[in-house]
Amino acid sequence: xxxxxxxxxxxxxxxxxxxxxxxxxxxxxxxxxxxxxxxxxxxxxxxxxxxxxxxxxxxxxxxxxxxxxxxxxxxxxxxxxxxxxxxxxxxxxxxxxxxxxxxxxxxxxxxxxxxxxxxxxxxxxxxxxxxxxxxxxxxxxxxxxxxx
Numbered sequence: 238x239x240x241x242x243x244x245x246x247x248x249x250x251x252x253x254x255x256x257x258x259x260x261x262x263x264x265x266x267x268x269x270x271x272x273x274x275x276x277x278x279x280x281x282x283x284x285x286x287x288x289x290x291x292x293x294x295x296x297x298x299x300x301x302x303x304x305x306x307x308x309x310x311x312x313x314x315x316x317x318x319x320x321x322x323x324x325x326x327x328x329x330x331x332x333x334x335x336x337x338x339x340x341x342x343x344x345x346x347x348x349x350x351x352x353x354x355x356x357x358x359x360x361x362x363x364x365x366x367x368x369x370x371x372x373x374x375x376x377x378x379x380x381x382x383x384x385x
Contacts, residue, residue, distance in 0.1 A: 257288070257295035258326060261313040262366050268298045271365050275345050276328075296326075319367040326370040333358050333374035340372075 249255075262268040269287045272278050278291040286299035301313040316322065330336040333351045337360060341347060348369070351360040359373035 255295060257297050259286075259297040259299070260364075260366070260368060261301040261315055262298050263300065263315055264365070265298050265300060267365050272296055272298070275340050275343050315366045316368065319363075322369055325361075325368065328370060328372050330372060330374050333360070333372060336372055 260268065265285055265287050269280070269283070269289060272289050272291060273280060276291045278289040278296070281288040281290050281295070286297050289296045289298070299313075301315065303312050304310055328336075337347065337351055340362070345362045348361045348363065351358045351372075351374075353376075355376070357373045357375050359371055361369045361371050363369055
């Protein structure tokens with residue numbers, strides 16, 4: 238699989254696939270401003286939907302809505318309860334305290350400061366629609382975990 242080079246900013250894969258995360262938002266511009274400002278993303282496409290590249294990933298932002306012909310029984314909406322989620326963004330950083338302090342200076346609202354959980358140090362923030370975003374730093378303990 239060929240990886241997209243850092244200097245390329247295309248949303249169309251050359252081969253294989255690109256993994257992007259779609260977020261239903263109430264205000265596309267407000268959410269785009271958050272992800273661009275806090276994480277230093279690059280705007281790939283504005284409008285509805287808006288696509289932002291952040292590091293080696295993409296976020297797609299669009300308003301919710303009712304069923305369509307390719308998802309005939311599905312309605313998209315922002316979180317109904319800010320304390321109940323079934324998924325969240327997970328960002329791995331090299332230095333959690335540096336990222337925490339920088340993103341907080343840029344206006345990110347963290348739920349708590351980073352907490353040490355043995356294999357990782359992590360904390361969570363919220364985006365403008367209330368989605369939670371985990372920020373974590375692996376502490377080295379994962380090298381001892383056997384796979385396969």
